[in-house]
Amino acid sequence: MKLLRAVGQFWWDFIIGDDWKIAATVVLVLGVAAAVVAALGTDARWLAPVCGGALVLAFVLTFVADNRR
Amino acid sequence: MGSSATWGLLTATFTASFVECVEALTIVLAMGVTRSWRSALTGAALALVALAGFTAVAGYALVTWLPRSALQLGIGTLLLIFGLQWLRKSILRTAGLKALHDEDEEFREQAEAARRAADELRYGLDWFSFVVSFKGVFLEGVEVVFIVITFGLNAHDVPAASAAAGAAAAAVVGLGVVAHGPLARVPENTLKYVVGLLLSSFGTFWAVEGLGVFRSGGGSLAWPGDSWSLLGVLAAWFALSQMLVRLAPWLVAGRRRPAVAS
Numbered sequence A: 001m002k003l004l005r006a007v008g009q010f011w012w013d014f015i016i017g018d019d020w021k022i023a024a025t026v027v028l029v030l031g032v033a034a035a036v037v038a039a040l041g042t043d044a045r046w047l048a049p050v051c052g053g054a055l056v057l058a059f060v061l062t063f064v065a066d067n068r069r
Numbered sequence B: 001m002g003s004s005a006t007w008g009l010l011t012a013t014f015t016a017s018f019v020e021c022v023e024a025l026t027i028v029l030a031m032g033v034t035r036s037w038r039s040a041l042t043g044a045a046l047a048l049v050a051l052a053g054f055t056a057v058a059g060y061a062l063v064t065w066l067p068r069s070a071l072q073l074g075i076g077t078l079l080l081i082f083g084l085q086w087l088r089k090s091i092l093r094t095a096g097l098k099a100l101h102d103e104d105e106e107f108r109e110q111a112e113a114a115r116r117a118a119d120e121l122r123y124g125l126d127w128f129s130f131v132v133s134f135k136g137v138f139l140e141g142v143e144v145v146f147i148v149i150t151f152g153l154n155a156h157d158v159p160a161a162s163a164a165a166g167a168a169a170a171a172v173v174g175l176g177v178v179a180h181g182p183l184a185r186v187p188e189n190t191l192k193y194v195v196g197l198l199l200s201s202f203g204t205f206w207a208v209e210g211l212g213v214f215r216s217g218g219g220s221l222a223w224p225g226d227s228w229s230l231l232g233v234l235a236a237w238f239a240l241s242q243m244l245v246r247l248a249p250w251l252v253a254g255r256r257r258p259a260v261a262s
Helices: A002-015 A020-040 A047-068 B002-034 B037-065 B068-094 B103-116 B127-154 B158-179 B188-214 B226-256
Strands: none
Touching: A002 B068, A002 B127, A020 A047, A020 B068, A020 B188, A047 B068, A047 B188, A047 B226, B002 B037, B002 B103, B002 B127, B002 B158, B002 B188, B037 B127, B068 B127, B068 B188, B068 B226, B127 B158, B127 B188, B188 B226
């Protein structure tokens, strides 16, 4: 039980760390991107930079919102 | 791009592993200096054995059970989250909004905790220093293993990633022996910024490629210019982080400024 708790704590610290919003933002953006990819069903080369740009933009917005509050 | 991708892989793995090894070394040194070298080193050695087993099982399971794009998405996402956490802290530290990580301070805290801990002998070992060293080396080591597996599998070069991590561990131990103490002079905060940039860039690249698992056929998405676009992703994260370093104090100052009636 102790071992399970330690493993759980490790992954919590590893993924969530001291700012859960980063993990939540990444998962949210990738989730939306996954839905778009599934709906379009294409492998057009513009898709990857757009998804990458969305991740970058989401990080900026989270950072700004976090430090303005 | 083959050789530049390999150099990117080696640099990222070496730097990330170096930082984790410095943290593990600080813990083992604190236990060895204040309590028992034999118990601290036994704990560290056993942790390395446990890590070898963990690596073999995790690596085999990942390669055997998951398609390439799912692997890219899963470990790319973890890498991205991990990298962005480091990047965020580095931005705040560089902007002067968060205290710098100090290995000397960490060493003092660990040593003080070791002095206060009760004496308990088990199997002829000082149990406190054994357990703390084991946990420290294992947990920091799991992060190194994760980085090695992630980078190695995605770049199809696990041996190169393992060699880079091994070289980083050897360098840290060598420096620790020469320095006879915690590696406070290692510019850890700068290294963490570089690691944050590298992990975020590789994480973005692979997670987005892995999104292809959701389209029919399930093949990876392709970036324009293939691996060359990694440089573009890295440049974007670098430019963005520099912008946020300058923006952060302004944001915080605005938050603290009292509202003025117009």
